[in-house]
Amino acid sequence: MSQDLVFGLYIFALATFVGYQVISRVPPLLHTPLMSGTNAISGISLVASLVVAGEHHDRFAAVLGFIAVTAASINVVGGFMITDRMLRMFNKKKAPALAKAGS
Amino acid sequence: MRESLINLAYLVASVLFILCLRGLSSPEQGRRGILLGELGMLIAVVATLFKAEIVSFEWIIAGAILGSLIGTAISLKIPMTQMPERIALSHAFGGLATSLVGIAEFHRMRDMADAAATVVAVAASEHALNRLTMGSLGFEVFLGSLTFTGSLMAFGKLQGFITGAPVTWKGQNVMNFAAFAGVIGLLVYQVIFLTAAPQWMFFTMCAVGFSLGVLAVLPIGGADMPVVISLLNSYAGLAACATGFALRSNILIISGALDGSSGLLLSILMSKAMNRSFANVLFGAFGTGGGAAAALPVGQAAKGYNEATVEDAAAVLTASQSVIVVPGYGMAVSQAQHAVRDLATALEKRGTEVKYAIHPVAGRMPGHMNVLLAEANISYDALFDLEMINDDFARTDAVIVVGANDVVNPGAKTDAASPIFGMPVFNVEQARSVIVLKRSMNTGFSGVDNELFYMPNTMMVLGDAKKTLISLFGAVKGDGH
Incomplete structure (x- = not known):
């Protein structure tokens, strides 16, 4: 068994554990932003796509890399933007109507 | 040396990603979290561009620009119902x-x-x-x-x-x-x-x-x-x-x-x-298409239900001290979240307490209903999860079911033969009266008939949920002024 595999599994196991701990604290209220947020983060495959698109192996690899960069950028840019757009909408406010009703 | 620096940058980015998700534990910290996530992504991408393997940039730039444009366009244009x-x-x-x-x-x-x-x-x-x-x-x-x-x-x-x-x-x-x-x-x-x-x-x-x-x-x-x-x-x-x-x-x-x-x-x-x-x-291939489930509605179509007019429903609502709204996928389909908010505001003006009961699987994705109601400017402390609100129904005057079906089906609690038996559902039938807004008497996606619709304290207001809500709003607002 290669060292790389064992090393990778270490990171994987610990990251999964941290992920599970952090994510189990997200209230159901925010499950949609959670999903689009993790989706933006998993757009990190952009870094792998960048290498493929930039390493100049041959035309076939470059085209695949180009499509991969495009798809991953859509997720990164779109994912963060829409998560922010959603979070902006979650407001806690005293409904003005309620205040009036009391008077 | 260069590789180590790049890897250090990746480490920083990874920590920022974890902090980003941590921010999502509350709506107040959420946006700051997302900012940290964006920062992490920026660091990771810039570091990658310094990698020795990357020798040409034309494909990268083209892809990044195209992707960013598409990503921005989608996230600005898409309505919340389409999340x-x-x-x-x-x-x-x-x-x-x-x-x-x-x-x-x-x-x-x-x-x-x-x-x-x-x-x-x-x-x-x-x-x-x-x-x-x-x-x-x-x-x-x-x-x-x-x-x-x-x-x-x-x-x-x-x-x-x-x-x-x-x-x-x-x-x-x-x-x-x-x-x-x-x-x-x-x-x-x-x-x-x-x-x-x-x-x-x-x-x-x-x-x-x-x-x-x-x-x-x-x-x-x-x-x-x-x-x-x-x-x-x-x-x-x-x-x-x-x-x-x-x-x-x-x-x-x-x-x-x-x-x-x-x-x-x-x-x-x-x-x-x-x-x-x-x-x-x-x-399991659950849903319409299973023989037994599809056969049910035919047998039960003859059962009587109380079809109510908007005026009847408005009369019940104006007489209520407490109201719980149960939204479902139907609310998303008819884009009725703003109409729900208007009706709720009108009721609150009369001194009625309005709460929202959100089932974990209401809608088509986790948290779907919360986002829609937040979009309509409804304060998130009025939104309640299943466990938090289920005991309140018995003390509630009126429940408005907006395009929800399976999550309010009492059969899930009592009918062992029902395909959704055992699913946790809202105890809406315990409320004094239940107003169900529904397009028609057809069964929902799961193809399961709903006992709730035939109960004596249930009023069925058939038609497009959004239109019904708007007329309800008109009737409630007009009343007593």
């Missing part, structure tokens, strides 16, 4: 990216191995493509392809391009399992024989991944989409993880694990909220 569709599409993009990276890497490594074989033979080829790389690439491409087509199918079902009802045929599950076993067999062979294995094996694996994505989602009904979307989320994460193993990139492993565990956690929550196992969701 499940957008999430499904973004899983498809994520799957596509990982799958293509895997194919390109495989292609490059085989070329390198072939070139080396003519010169120094075996040792060099071992270097280019070892067992760990081959195995991870296999998983990456298979999972990526499956996520891509599976998510496109989910998107199609949500959009209505493809029927939301389960599509089934005989031997379906056996066929899918056989294809999956075949992929594992091919992958094992390639891991053992490496470059001695013919290349068609790898591309067959891709092809099976693409087809399995379609085949696996076809038999799953529209109402099960929250689970499917969560599962695809975790597949996309696992595919990114496999990329990390193949490229020895820790940041990919960490981010993939974060995405994977979030998807897994959500799928578990969703399955629990429907009282069904994963296996049942994935292979």
